Amino acid sequence: MVIKIEGLDFAYGAGKQSVPVLKNINVTIQKGMITAIIGQTGSGKSTLVQQLNALLKPTKGTVQIGEHVVTNKTKEKELAPIRAEVGMVFQFPESQLFAPTVLEDVMYGPKNFGATDEEAKKAAKTALKRVGFDATLYEQSPFNLSGGQMRRVALAGVLAMNPQTMVFDEPAAGLDPQGQEELLNLLKSLRDEGKTVVLISHQMDQVLALADRVLVLKDGEIAADEPVDQLFSRPQSWFAEQHLDLPETIAFQKQLEEKGFVFDGLCKTVPDLAKAIKKQLDPTKIQTLGSTISENGEANHE
Amino acid sequence: MNNLVIGQFVPGSGILYKLDPRTKILMTIAYVFLLVFANSWPTYLWSAAFLLMALVLTKQGLGLYWRGIKPILWLILFTVVLQLLFSGGTPVLFAFGPVKVTLPGLINAFYVVVRFVLIVLMSTILTITTPPTAIASAIESLLKPLKVVKVPVSELALMLSIALRFVPLLMGETDKIMKAQKSRGMSLSTGSLIKRAKAVVPLLVPLFVGALQRALDLANAMEVRGFESAEGRTRYRELSYSKADAWAFGAVLVFAFGFIALNFVS
Numbered sequence: 001m002v003i004k005i006e007g008l009d010f011a012y013g014a015g016k017q018s019v020p021v022l023k024n025i026n027v028t029i030q031k032g033m034i035t036a037i038i039g040q041t042g043s044g045k046s047t048l049v050q051q052l053n054a055l056l057k058p059t060k061g062t063v064q065i066g067e068h069v070v071t072n073k074t075k076e077k078e079l080a081p082i083r084a085e086v087g088m089v090f091q092f093p094e095s096q097l098f099a100p101t102v103l104e105d106v107m108y109g110p111k112n113f114g115a116t117d118e119e120a121k122k123a124a125k126t127a128l129k130r131v132g133f134d135a136t137l138y139e140q141s142p143f144n145l146s147g148g149q150m151r152r153v154a155l156a157g158v159l160a161m162n163p164q165t166m167v168f169d170e171p172a173a174g175l176d177p178q179g180q181e182e183l184l185n186l187l188k189s190l191r192d193e194g195k196t197v198v199l200i201s202h203q204m205d206q207v208l209a210l211a212d213r214v215l216v217l218k219d220g221e222i223a224a225d226e227p228v229d230q231l232f233s234r235p236q237s238w239f240a241e242q243h244l245d246l247p248e249t250i251a252f253q254k255q256l257e258e259k260g261f262v263f264d265g266l267c268k269t270v271p272d273l274a275k276a277i278k279k280q281l282d283p284t285k286i287q288t289l290g291s292t293i294s295e296n297g298e299a300n301h302e
Numbered sequence: 303m304n305n306l307v308i309g310q311f312v313p314g315s316g317i318l319y320k321l322d323p324r325t326k327i328l329m330t331i332a333y334v335f336l337l338v339f340a341n342s343w344p345t346y347l348w349s350a351a352f353l354l355m356a357l358v359l360t361k362q363g364l365g366l367y368w369r370g371i372k373p374i375l376w377l378i379l380f381t382v383v384l385q386l387l388f389s390g391g392t393p394v395l396f397a398f399g400p401v402k403v404t405l406p407g408l409i410n411a412f413y414v415v416v417r418f419v420l421i422v423l424m425s426t427i428l429t430i431t432t433p434p435t436a437i438a439s440a441i442e443s444l445l446k447p448l449k450v451v452k453v454p455v456s457e458l459a460l461m462l463s464i465a466l467r468f469v470p471l472l473m474g475e476t477d478k479i480m481k482a483q484k485s486r487g488m489s490l491s492t493g494s495l496i497k498r499a500k501a502v503v504p505l506l507v508p509l510f511v512g513a514l515q516r517a518l519d520l521a522n523a524m525e526v527r528g529f530e531s532a533e534g535r536t537r538y539r540e541l542s543y544s545k546a547d548a549w550a551f552g553a554v555l556v557f558a559f560g561f562i563a564l565n566f567v568s
Contacts, residue, residue: 053485055481055485076491083485088485093482095479095482096508097508108486112487113487143511158485158486161487
């Protein structure tokens with residue numbers, strides 16, 4: 001399913017008090033890819049993703065979601081089916097939990113979209129298993145869980161609806177490093193199944209590691225819309241203009257380039273970077289450096 | 303939800319913005335109190351004239367006030383229907399079987415609408431021209447005499463201002479949870495009444511849990527910063543009466559005398 005946004009303007013409120021947030025957005029979200037949306041806070045990222053499942057309707061322009069076309073005039077009733085196709089995981093989604101037990105909470109979405117109790121239960125269990133939630137806790141109240149476990153339940157609540165597209169608004173915020181890692185793996189596995197994933201993130205390392213394509217928003221306008229390699233090949237000054245940081249490895253690579261190093265392409269990981277550096281070093285000095293940076297990129301104190 | 307004008311402060315530059323909040327609260331109370339005794343069209347006309355003057359002095363567009371009235375139109379309509387159908391008296395204007403619409407009923411209904419609209423507009427003027435924090439400190443100041451009978455006025459005022467401060471937060475939170483549940487297929491506008499009432503549960507539970515959590519966090523944050531008692535707190539803006547307040551009190555007095563006189567005449 002492709003999501004196509006054309007000539008989109010969006011403003012909160014109406015009349016004199018309206019606040020324009022998005023201006024002339026033209027974007028196509030490709031199927032089966034991870035598209036990252038980055039930009040400063042207040043640049044309109046969250047507002048943009050809420051157009052993707054019609055929580056917000058465009059002030060001007062159209063949003064085409066699969067076969068549904070959403071405009072300013074689309075009626076609320078017509079929007080419901082879109083929500084089944086595009087799942088949305090908000091920032092700190094654990095605040096949406098409400099049911100007496102974990103299982104019931106996860107079943108809420110599928111049941112709303114017409115699943116029987118049996119089907120919903122099955123979908124819920126599959127989803128909970130997928131996010132690594134402990135099966136002995138299914139009958140617990142979600143409010144007795146730890147923050148990380150609550151996040152898993154909330155994620156499962158959207159996964160269980162089995163939407164073709166999933167939107168994540170800073171899903172890793174507030175998770176411990178291991179939880180973040182698991183989450184990123186989940187996003188990858190969703191993409192590998194052919195699902196479309198949209199990700200808002202402030203962590204550039206995450207974007208570099210995960211995204212296929214990146215949208216950069218600045219003051220409600222698209223500042224860049226390109227494959228991830230192309231984006232991070234832009235000069236550092238461009239990122240400074242957008243008030244964005246570069247991922248650490250890329251920043252380092254760019255510094256080395258200024259010192260005369262030559263790389264063919266981006267080094268996305270520390271080992272890649274280490275290998276590329278090693279190739280270019282003076283063979284007489286490689287002995288000493290080789291012992292401090294090993295092949296896997298970790299410091300070596302032998 | 304943001305279209306609700308009642309209880310919302312709208313910045314502006316009219317004279318009413320410069321009045322002490324205590325003056326405005328007392329004015330509103332006096333106005334509403336008097337209006338309850340209005341019994342004839344001259345008194346209503348007199349009251350409407352006073353309101354119109356206040357409206358003009360806020361220097362806000364009439365559209366704003368219309369938006370304030372709009373959400374309660376149904377409530378007004380409902381009271382009108384009740385008045386029309388159950389007032390009794392003679393002469394009867396129409397009759398559909400046992401249901402009779404009488405002239406006194408019609409007149410009553412009209413008065414009720416006018417009274418309702420006047421009261422709502424006057425309170426809207428108060429909230430539009432006065433920030434919630436100013437209202438809270440004005441209430442504290444007005445309640446001060448009750449300290450003599452051991453009413454914890456400072457605590458009440460602090461509770462009030464905290465509650466007011468939480469309103470926009472809770473509205474934001476409601477919006478967020480509503481969107482999350484809508485994404486999971488919640489629908490508040492379809493199905494039978496019972497179904498719709500049930501559909502609110504996924505909205506209310508997270509809202510209450512979140513609000514209680516916030517309250518606990520706030521209590522802790524206040525305690526770790528040494529909060530002990532609301533008594534004797536200093537404030538950033540001290541309230542003080544000015545010349546404009548004297549004029550306002552004068553205007554209210556003139557209104558009150560006129561009102562009482564007109565009420566006696568008829």
